[in-house]
Amino acid sequence: MSEQNTISRTATIKENVKLGKGIIIQDFVVIGKRPERAKISLFAQAPREFKPTVIGDYVTMCAGAIVYAAVELGNNVFLGDYASIRENTTVGEGTIIGRNVTVECNTRIGKECKIQTGAHITADCIVGDKVFIGPEVCTTNDSYMALVDVPMEGPVFGDGCAVGANSTIVPGVRIGKNAVIASGSVVFQNVPDEEFWMGNPARKEGTYKQFIGTAKMFSAMKKGKKDQ
Amino acid sequence: MSQEATFKSIVCEIFGIQEGDVADTKTPEDIESWTSVTHMQLVARFEESFKFQFDVEEITEMDSIASMKNVLRKHGVDL
Structure with missing residues (x-):
């Protein structure tokens, strides 16, 4: 170089x-x-x-x-x-x-993160290391949309967590380490470490381990199809 | 309910299919509703109903009804 x-x-x-x-x-x-x-x-x-x-x-x-x-x-x-x-x-x-x-x-963003096209990282946000934030993810820090005078609070993203495209993370929410949030989710409450959440309002639908196992299975099937 | 019946009822409920469609040869290519999301829901329901935890490799192996049954049998489920 x-x-x-x-x-x-x-x-x-x-x-x-x-x-x-x-x-x-x-x-x-x-x-x-x-x-x-x-x-x-x-x-x-x-x-x-x-x-x-x-x-x-x-x-x-x-x-x-x-x-x-x-x-x-x-x-x-x-x-x-x-x-x-x-x-x-x-x-x-x-x-x-x-x-x-x-x-x-x-805002503090850690090492080796991937923050994809069009994502919005709000003020006072903390992003750990190796975090994936998908395209157009929106984070917010004002719970009452300037209608009430309260301190603003950005979300916190734990190391290794992944947030799918177009999800919205509301003020002060903590996304745990290695947690996975499916695309299009709206997260209103803290997500514990190693859990998989999806939906609006987002709720637990599985674990990090289940997500990884499932992702590996489907990608192996796709690869098998390509190799045929 | 037998463990076999519990297995079939979970598969039918999650995939939205009839009991007659739960054949060993079926894979995600045959069952349209077998997606990454329903696969995870299935895994979570098996863990909850049969009281054990899969490891990542086992979840990866379950790419047909037959292989799903094999993994469950390893955990002592009577199928």
Whole structure:
């Protein structure tokens, strides 16, 4: 791997950004962007001072990706086209963030995660290591949709859990380690470690072990068919 | 109810089929409703009804009614 950075002429690198080596920065990427809030926002105006934005070695940022101030991207992180990572967020080594993924502020994402196209990771979310988040998964952090003044609380994803496409995870819910959530589920309550949940509202339908055994059986059958 | 009858009733209920269709030769290719979701439901119901736990390899092996019965017999189910 080349240790030289490849930076498009159309990319914008703001002040207070530290770049590692072997980084690829494609067209129209913005790094170190300071957040702006609407003039009528209910929240306090954005702070003026931020920690540096730190981009690890061999990170790839595809076209149009936006990395805000005070973000830390670990080595070998990949950001797909138009991915947006808000301020005060960390992304662990080897994590892949797909196209059009939005990661809101004050979020921690662990190592070797796969967050697929169009997923929305809300503010104050904690994502463990080796977590799979499918396309268009939506996480939320405001239980009462701004109608009642309560603290916001992002969901927590345990190490190794997997959430299928288009699922919705409501504020403060904890998805246990190695738990599996089927596509299209709406999760309103904590999911214990090693369980398989599905539906709306989601409920337990099996275990991680049953899911893996079943997945292996059906994939072996498909492979057998292909090999014939 | 005998264990054989319990087995058939679970398979019929989960797959939505008649008792006469529970033949040893049947596989997911023959039973349209035998999907990954119903397979997991079946495994969960067997574990609950016959009071044991499968390991991952056993769940993977159960790709026909015959192989399902073989795995259950290993756990002492009288089929």
